[in-house]
Amino acid sequence: MKKIIFTLLLAIPLASTGFAQTLKGSKMIGGDGYLSFDDAFYANLxxxxxxxxxxxxxxxIKTPINFGSHSGGRFKYITGDLAPFVRYYFGKPTRFRVFAEGSGGIGYARNKSERNESYSVGYIRNSIGGSLGTVYFITEQVGLEAQLNYRNYKSGYKSSSENFIADSRRSNTTITLGIQVHLPTSKKE
Incomplete structure (x- = not known):
């Protein structure tokens, strides 16, 4: 029994070596998102x-895309952003890592309502946000992620059916799940 425990304790650090996904020169591609089905439908990629x-x-750079539908489909929206990001991974390279991320961006949104009076609104918005997340590398190059995100949005718009201009501010907190593929550097240092 002591031999088994000793072997397992020795194998854990050795198994976690070789995970060098976050070294200088490496690249990553992937994404995250969430779905919500409460009183409305929301999708975020x-x-x-x-x-x-x-x-x-x-x-x-990330390109968040959001879809939503409320009140049985009578109110719909779609948004798209262009958001540069910075992400830092804490700790030594192992299968499990913690990271923090900050991003800001600009985007376009379109809302459409088919309630009592139909209208459509398009507007530009800007955003800033941050995330705290974890990644578990199922292979040396593929990681599964979970993130807690906070984002603040500010937008101004003009209605197409009425002559008004409005400013809007909102924020949200979400939990997203995702996958990242890490491509190692081609240089041997």
Missing amino acids: NPNIGYFPLDDLAVG
């Missing part, structure tokens, strides 16, 4: 691509 200019530090 966040594809991204990134590069590691330094060990454990990724910079890149």
Whole structure:
């Protein structure tokens, strides 16, 4: 029994070596998202691509896309953003890593209502946010992620059916699940 325990204790650090996904020069591609089915339907997808200019530090761009439908489909919206991000991975390279991410962006949104009076509104919005997440590498290059996200949005718009201009601010907190493929650097250092 002591031999088995000793072998397992020795195998854990050895099994976690060789996970060098976040080294300088590496790339990552993937994304995350969530679905919600409460009193309305929401879908959020966040594809991204990134590069590691330094060990454990990724910079890149994500393109969040949101869809929603309320009140039996009588109110619908779609949004799309372009959001640069910075992500830092904490700890030594192992199968399990913790990371923090910050991003900001600009995007376009369109709302459409078919309630008593139909209208359609298109507007530009900007956003800023942050995330705290974990990744579990199921292989040396593929990681499954879970993130807790906070995002603040500000937008201004003009209605197409009425002559008004409005400013809107909102924020949300979400939990997303995702997958990232890490492509190692081609250089041997």
